[in-house]
Amino acid sequence: MFARSAVRAVAQPSSRLFSSSAARNFKVAVLGAGGGIGQPLSLLLKQDPLVTSLSLYDIRGAPGVAADVGHVDTASEVNGYAADQLDQALEGVKVVVIPAGVPRKPGMTRDDLFNTNASIVRDLAAAVAKSAPEAHILVISNPVNSTVPIVANTLEKADVFDPRRLFGVTTLDVVRATRFLAGVTDAKPSDTPVTVVGGHSGPTIVPILSQANGGKSVTGEKLDALVHRIQFGGDEVVKAKDGAGSATLSMAYAGAKFTNSLLRGLNGEKGVITPTFVKSPLYADQGVDFFASNVELGVDGVEKIHPIGELTAEEQKLLEAAIPELKKNIEKGKNFV
Numbered sequence: 001m002f003a004r005s006a007v008r009a010v011a012q013p014s015s016r017l018f019s020s021s022a023a024r025n026f027k028v029a030v031l032g033a034g035g036g037i038g039q040p041l042s043l044l045l046k047q048d049p050l051v052t053s054l055s056l057y058d059i060r061g062a063p064g065v066a067a068d069v070g071h072v073d074t075a076s077e078v079n080g081y082a083a084d085q086l087d088q089a090l091e092g093v094k095v096v097v098i099p100a101g102v103p104r105k106p107g108m109t110r111d112d113l114f115n116t117n118a119s120i121v122r123d124l125a126a127a128v129a130k131s132a133p134e135a136h137i138l139v140i141s142n143p144v145n146s147t148v149p150i151v152a153n154t155l156e157k158a159d160v161f162d163p164r165r166l167f168g169v170t171t172l173d174v175v176r177a178t179r180f181l182a183g184v185t186d187a188k189p190s191d192t193p194v195t196v197v198g199g200h201s202g203p204t205i206v207p208i209l210s211q212a213n214g215g216k217s218v219t220g221e222k223l224d225a226l227v228h229r230i231q232f233g234g235d236e237v238v239k240a241k242d243g244a245g246s247a248t249l250s251m252a253y254a255g256a257k258f259t260n261s262l263l264r265g266l267n268g269e270k271g272v273i274t275p276t277f278v279k280s281p282l283y284a285d286q287g288v289d290f291f292a293s294n295v296e297l298g299v300d301g302v303e304k305i306h307p308i309g310e311l312t313a314e315e316q317k318l319l320e321a322a323i324p325e326l327k328k329n330i331e332k333g334k335n336f337v
């Protein structure tokens with residue numbers, strides 16, 4: 001179904017979802033595999049040639065999803081685990097993807113999910129610290145700006161935190177920005193990759209359109225509308241789903257794409273660069289110690305955090321608006337643990 005190619009990074013998307021070179025053995029766990037994101041994400045990961053074993057866990061429904069996905073005719077093995085089998089699900093796992101938690105309904109912000117999702121994510125992180133302390137953790141559960149610091153502090157408490165192995169998945173912002181810019185400029189998405197920095201909620205999502213092909217041609221009201229659509233793309237889906245949840249299919253695609261990028265880096269491929277929300281020095285002097293920017297992925301996870309590069313005056317303003325909100329979200333997460 002998916003062909004191999006020499007795709008460099010999510011920041012330079014191609015029409016192909018996966019790419020791989022000679023594979024090592026990568027066991028990947030999905031925590032929250034029974035959910036709206038978890039199910040299609042598991043299906044996509046089953047098709048990733050770099051995934052050799054899939055471990056599907058949820059408090060309900062994961063064995064059923066595993067039985068179903070396990071019939072897909074790719075080489076990887078699939079195992080499902082029930083609510084009381086989290087430790088077994090994490091055994092020998094190299095990468096843990098976490099889409100567990102509740103999604104938004106119309107009228108809610110991502111921060112409104114904090115009360116429910118913070119403890120879910122904390123408890124799952126504590127289990128990873130115990131059963132797979134060297135695993136790379138990919139956090140999808142919202143609010144990402146807070147859940148990532150929650151995972152970091154939980155791992156730190158267990159004395160196993162390595163910032164090279166923790167990622168907030170902001171790939172959906174990249175996917176949307178790329179798709180929407182291509183629509184506005186009448187280009188192919190593969191020709192208009194967009195870097196998105198900051199965090200993952202409304203004004204903290206900062207697309208750097210000026211650095212993308214054709215991005216500088218969008219100006220004035222058209223630019224404002226494009227930036228707004230990228231920042232609030234999640235709301236568009238929440239509204240259209242009308243109470244039935246938030247983005248699941250595009251998120252599964254984005255989650256599988258980021259997982260593939262990480263696995264390629266872990267596998268020794270060079271030059272895999274994509275935006276992700278990590279512990280970062282870029283704005284630490286302003287009290288923001290997690291930040292999404294282009295990150296080079298390597299055999300140990302985060303290899304190099306790239307600087308933001310040149311910004312237009314408009315982008316600088318967006319960034320200035322993002323920083324205080326981001327700082328608040330990060331502190332809220334840190335204080336929870």
Ligand SMILES: NC(=O)C1=CN([C@@H]2O[C@H](COP(=O)(O)OP(=O)(O)OC[C@H]3O[C@@H](n4cnc5c(N)ncnc54)[C@H](O)[C@@H]3O)[C@@H](O)[C@H]2O)C=CC1
Binds near residue numbers: 058171246248
């Ligand atoms: N980072 C991003 O760009 C995006 C993040 N999200 C977030 O992803 C999360 C999941 O969204 P959906 O899949 O649509 O929700 P969902 O409600 O369809 O699925 C969530 C799943 O998590 C499971 N779960 C709850 N507590 C658990 C626990 N302690 N351990 C394991 N599994 C547990 C539930 O049983 C359910 O199957 C939400 O917080 C949502 O806001 C959604 C879209 C994009």
Ligand SMILES: O=C([O-])CC(=O)C(=O)O
Binds near residue numbers: 237247
């Ligand atoms: O909007 C939401 O709540 C889900 C999400 O993070 C997104 O679609 O970007």
